[in-house]
Amino acid sequence: DTAVSQTPKYLVTQMGNDKSIKCEQNLGHDTMYWYKQDSKKFLKIMFSYNNKELIINETVPNRFSPKSPDKAHLNLHINSLELGDSAVYFCASSQVFGRGLYNEQFFGPGTRLTVL
Amino acid sequence: AQTVTQSQPEMSVQEAETVTLSCTYDTSESDYYLFWYKQPPSRQMILVIRQEAYKQQNATENRFSVNFQKAAKSFSLKISDSQLGDAAMYFCAYNSGGSNYKLTFGKGTLLTVNP
Numbered sequence: 001d002t003a004v005s006q007t008p009k010y011l012v013t014q015m016g017n018d019k020s021i022k023c024e025q026n027l028g029h030d031t032m033y034w035y036k037q038d039s040k041k042f043l044k045i046m047f048s049y050n051n052k053e054l055i056i057n058e059t060v061p062n063r064f065s066p067k068s069p070d071k072a073h074l075n076l077h078i079n080s081l082e083l084g085d086s087a088v089y090f091c092a093s094s095q096v097f098g099r100g101l102y103n104e105q106f107f108g109p110g111t112r113l114t115v116l
Numbered sequence: 117a118q119t120v121t122q123s124q125p126e127m128s129v130q131e132a133e134t135v136t137l138s139c140t141y142d143t144s145e146s147d148y149y150l151f152w153y154k155q156p157p158s159r160q161m162i163l164v165i166r167q168e169a170y171k172q173q174n175a176t177e178n179r180f181s182v183n184f185q186k187a188a189k190s191f192s193l194k195i196s197d198s199q200l201g202d203a204a205m206y207f208c209a210y211n212s213g214g215s216n217y218k219l220t221f222g223k224g225t226l227l228t229v230n231p
Binding site: 031033035040041042043044045048050055056058088090092094096103104105106107109110112 | 153159166
């Protein structure tokens with residue numbers, strides 16, 4: 001079974017459209033994340049949710065809105081897509097609270113978003 | 117803010133040889149975690165090895181080992197007996213643990229393995 005899954009894996013769309021990427025984890029983790037990997041392969045945190053509560057919002061335009069319906073899901077909705085939004089978006093999860101843990105993050109396969 | 121620096125954009129190694137990838141970081145914290153992730157062309161992020169800052173012993177996972185120098189804020193990755201399947205982008209990452217929820221990544225080192 002896939003630990004962290006994302007759908008879709010590829011997304012091609014026109015500028016101005018609205019799109020969503022879904023993420024699910026079956027690891028029982030309490031924290032989920034969205035990272036963006038740009039064309040130069042640089043990975044940067046966008047959002048983090050702990051038990052459905054938004055913890056980190058790293059200066060991301062408000063066209064990006066994460067939603068966590070439950071601990072196992074974290075979706076990313078993007079409004080009014082721009083050319084600069086083209087990137088690979090990774091979902092990840094980890095167990096933050098607990099003894100003897102080191103906060104290893106497990107990553108999904110990524111979603112390559114191309115905005116034309 | 118924490119920063120992670122990988123000074124080698126690209127490295128190459130002959131199959132069966134050993135290669136070391138460099139990573140330095142900047143932090144004012146005393147307790148934190150360091151990771152090396154591998155990203156092959158499939159783009160899947162794979163954890164290679166991790167190190168807890170409070171542990172003096174360097175972590176080892178089969179052919180992968182680290183040289184963790186806390187005072188120098190250095191965390192290099194050594195790959196022994198390199199294999200063709202080791203070819204990938206390697207990212208060094210920092211996490212301050214506790215209630216800090218994010219990984220801060222370096223810019224990556226692209227490793228090529230020559231047959």
